[in-house]
Amino acid sequence: MSQQRIPAWVTVIGVPLVNILLAAIVSGFVFMYLNISPIDAVKTMAYGAFGSSYGWGYTLYYTTSFIFTGLAVAVAFHASLFNIGGEGQAYVGALGVGLVCLLLGGKIPFLLLLPLSIIAGGLFGALWAFIPAWLQATRGSHVVITTIMFNFIAASFMAYLLVEVLKPEGSMAVESAVFHEASWIPKIWELAGTMGIKMQRSPLNLSIIWALICSVFVYFFIWRTKWGYEIRSLGQNASAAEYAGINLNKTIIMTMLISGMLAGFFALNVVQGEAHQIKLSLVNGMGFTGIAVALMGRNHPIGIVLASLLFGFLYQGGGELQFEYGVDPRIIVVLQGLVILFSGALEHMTKHPVENAYLKLSQLVGKQEAKGA
Amino acid sequence: MKALLTLAAATVIGMSGAAVAADFKPAVVYDTAGKFDKSFNEAVFRNGAEKFVTETGIRVREFEPQNEEQREQGLRTLAQRGQSPIVAVGFNMASAVTKVAAEFPDVQFAIIDSVVDLPNVQSMLFAEHEGSFLVGALAAMVSETDKVGFVGGMDIPLISKFACGYEQGVKYVTENAEVFQNMTGSTPAAFGDPARGSELAKSQIAKGADVVFAAAGGTGIGVYQAAKDEGVYAIGVDSNQNYLQPGTMLTSMVKKVGVATYQTWKDAEAGNFQPGIKVFDLASGGVDYAIDQYNEALITDEMKTKVEAIKADIIAGKIKVHDYTATMSCTY
Numbered sequence: 001m002s003q004q005r006i007p008a009w010v011t012v013i014g015v016p017l018v019n020i021l022l023a024a025i026v027s028g029f030v031f032m033y034l035n036i037s038p039i040d041a042v043k044t045m046a047y048g049a050f051g052s053s054y055g056w057g058y059t060l061y062y063t064t065s066f067i068f069t070g071l072a073v074a075v076a077f078h079a080s081l082f083n084i085g086g087e088g089q090a091y092v093g094a095l096g097v098g099l100v101c102l103l104l105g106g107k108i109p110f111l112l113l114l115p116l117s118i119i120a121g122g123l124f125g126a127l128w129a130f131i132p133a134w135l136q137a138t139r140g141s142h143v144v145i146t147t148i149m150f151n152f153i154a155a156s157f158m159a160y161l162l163v164e165v166l167k168p169e170g171s172m173a174v175e176s177a178v179f180h181e182a183s184w185i186p187k188i189w190e191l192a193g194t195m196g197i198k199m200q201r202s203p204l205n206l207s208i209i210w211a212l213i214c215s216v217f218v219y220f221f222i223w224r225t226k227w228g229y230e231i232r233s234l235g236q237n238a239s240a241a242e243y244a245g246i247n248l249n250k251t252i253i254m255t256m257l258i259s260g261m262l263a264g265f266f267a268l269n270v271v272q273g274e275a276h277q278i279k280l281s282l283v284n285g286m287g288f289t290g291i292a293v294a295l296m297g298r299n300h301p302i303g304i305v306l307a308s309l310l311f312g313f314l315y316q317g318g319g320e321l322q323f324e325y326g327v328d329p330r331i332i333v334v335l336q337g338l339v340i341l342f343s344g345a346l347e348h349m350t351k352h353p354v355e356n357a358y359l360k361l362s363q364l365v366g367k368q369e370a371k372g373a
Numbered sequence: 374m375k376a377l378l379t380l381a382a383a384t385v386i387g388m389s390g391a392a393v394a395a396d397f398k399p400a401v402v403y404d405t406a407g408k409f410d411k412s413f414n415e416a417v418f419r420n421g422a423e424k425f426v427t428e429t430g431i432r433v434r435e436f437e438p439q440n441e442e443q444r445e446q447g448l449r450t451l452a453q454r455g456q457s458p459i460v461a462v463g464f465n466m467a468s469a470v471t472k473v474a475a476e477f478p479d480v481q482f483a484i485i486d487s488v489v490d491l492p493n494v495q496s497m498l499f500a501e502h503e504g505s506f507l508v509g510a511l512a513a514m515v516s517e518t519d520k521v522g523f524v525g526g527m528d529i530p531l532i533s534k535f536a537c538g539y540e541q542g543v544k545y546v547t548e549n550a551e552v553f554q555n556m557t558g559s560t561p562a563a564f565g566d567p568a569r570g571s572e573l574a575k576s577q578i579a580k581g582a583d584v585v586f587a588a589a590g591g592t593g594i595g596v597y598q599a600a601k602d603e604g605v606y607a608i609g610v611d612s613n614q615n616y617l618q619p620g621t622m623l624t625s626m627v628k629k630v631g632v633a634t635y636q637t638w639k640d641a642e643a644g645n646f647q648p649g650i651k652v653f654d655l656a657s658g659g660v661d662y663a664i665d666q667y668n669e670a671l672i673t674d675e676m677k678t679k680v681e682a683i684k685a686d687i688i689a690g691k692i693k694v695h696d697y698t699a700t701m702s703c704t705y
Binding site: 054159171172173201279280282284323326330 | 434435436437439440441442443445446449450451453454464465467468476487529530531559560561
């Protein structure tokens with residue numbers, strides 16, 4: 001349509017921002033319908049999510065969870081595999097992390113235990129992704145179908161283990177015993193306290209560092225390694241990739257193992273970092289939200305970290321709305337849905353108008369500059 | 374970053390100062406079933422929170438967690454905001470209360486159906502076995518087949534306590550009666566599965582049961598519907614559920630969690646918050662069977678005299694109702 005080139009920042013930053021703005025405007029109408037002033041609602045959400053060390057501790061805690069599940073989905077996306085089994089992989093990853101903490105907590109030093117729990121979480125998550133991957137590679141069973149079915153299997157499997165094996169004697173709630181204190185991942189507020197900075201108690205823990213390390217790892221893995229190249233080739237054109245000598249089956253399985261591993265790390269944050277016990281349905285749909293995070297973040301680690309922050313804000317700020325106005329807690333789902341609708345499904349609705357606006361604006365600026373000269 | 378942290382620290386100090394000066398700020402955290410479950414949580418809402426607000430005009434903060442994790446966050450946020458006392462509804466809250474109450478030793482907590490042994494926590498326990506004994510006795514009086522059913526929610530000692538009391542009540546009236554027992558599931562989802570409740574009730578009715586008692590929260594709705602469809606009696610639980618299916622609801626085993634919640638707030642407001650275990654039994658009116666305009670036609674005067682006599686005997690200690698949770702078995 002236009003001969004002029006559109007700079008990358010317009011598409012990468014401008015379009016998502018406009019999308020989020022549109023979602024915010026529509027959310028505003030929802031609030032007006034609920035008899036809540038949209039301005040007050042935004043204030044409440046912003047204060048709840050960032051107004052205190054308690055608020056942003058929770059926001060970043062959720063962000064950490066979303067980074068893990070978002071990265072998991074993104075890695076698979078690059079091979080055009082739609083892994084919607086993050087929910088189940090994270091849940092089974094929790095089993096790995098939990099078993100290490102339950103069996104070794106207090107028996108070996110934390111610095112020895114942490115690598116083991118990281119490995120166990122990743123390994124269990126990867127194993128849960130392996131079966132769908134293997135079926136896809138060798139049998140052609142579509143990974144969308146198998147991963148979603150594996151979510152149900154994971155839910156039943158974990159419920160069985162919690163009720164029959166992990167539930168301590170005399171307890172009625174479906175959850176494992178609390179881990180030994182020596183196996184807990186240190187909280188940020190505690191660390192800040194030892195450095196003389198006073199912070200309110202919040203679940204934010206050191207897993208966020210691991211989440212950021214994983215983001216860097218995913219960047220290098222996808223764009224700077226031979227395996228990443230194979231994954232992207234498979235994703236863009238499977239027949240061409242095969243013709244170029246890439247082993248498709250091997251690549252599918254490798255991609256899904258990495259994807260499952262990242263989802264499994266989710267448990268470090270939620271189980272070892274915060275709950276300190278395996279609880280029933282601890283993933284709470286965050287595996288599914290990871291899909292939205294990856295979509296919004298354009299499958300790029302930087303985008304995913306930012307999208308995770310946005311969803312962390314929606315989660316924490318939305319919860320605050322519930323406290324303040326007593327609105328139905330499902331309002332958070334409505335807000336998320338609007339963000340996903342505008343930035344995922346209706347992305348192209350705003351793409352051209354925003355690009356055109358940029359072109360018009362730059363022409364205008366160009367003309368004025370020409371006049372000035 | 375550091376400036377931000379200091380700013381945050383300043384807010385903390387500012388907030389804790391405000392919390393001390395604040396007046397009476399009660400709060401309640403419901404369980405995941407939600408406050409309109411027509412049963413357990415709704416009893417806390419109708420007879421506790423709603424009543425307290427209309428009578429005193431004091432705002433009660435409410436929180437309905439959507440999942441396991443939010444239970445703890447809800448408690449912590451309320452405590453952080455200086456709400457006290459905070460009532461936690463249901464045994465599922467036990468681990469969350471244990472953690473958060475330890476973090477906030479100055480905030481008063483109360484938990485229903487569980488014991489949390491901390492100096493700032495009140496544990497409210499109910500004698501469900503005694504109330505269930507009464508409705509069991511009533512069930513046996515109306516049963517023509519001498520077969521009655523029990524549909525439990527989650528398979529835990531607390532629900533077995535209902536089942537065991539019910540069975541004793543049935544057999545007290547009709548010694549050779551048969552009691553069919555089914556549990557809906559092993560996770561909290563079992564308290565919100567009316568479809569399965571209906572199936573279980575239907576299978577018990579097919580085996581000959583003509584009264585079905587549901588101690589299953591939201592699952593009970595399906596049980597009462599099945600009983601109505603099949604033309605047999607059902608017994609409600611926790612709230613007075615007689616109005617749900619008038620004509621086939623024989624009675625309800627009411628567990629006055631709302632009254633207990635109300636009382637806890639009243640006590641705390643007067644400065645008499647009592648930590649430790651508080652038991653609500655038949656004698657103190659914590660559990661009972663319900664008669665109202667929806668079921669008075671079903672309970673004859675003769676039945677009423679009989680069940681009142683049993684009630685007096687239990688209170689007087691002449692009838693000893695075995696508590697399942699005391700021995701973790703139903704041998705009496």
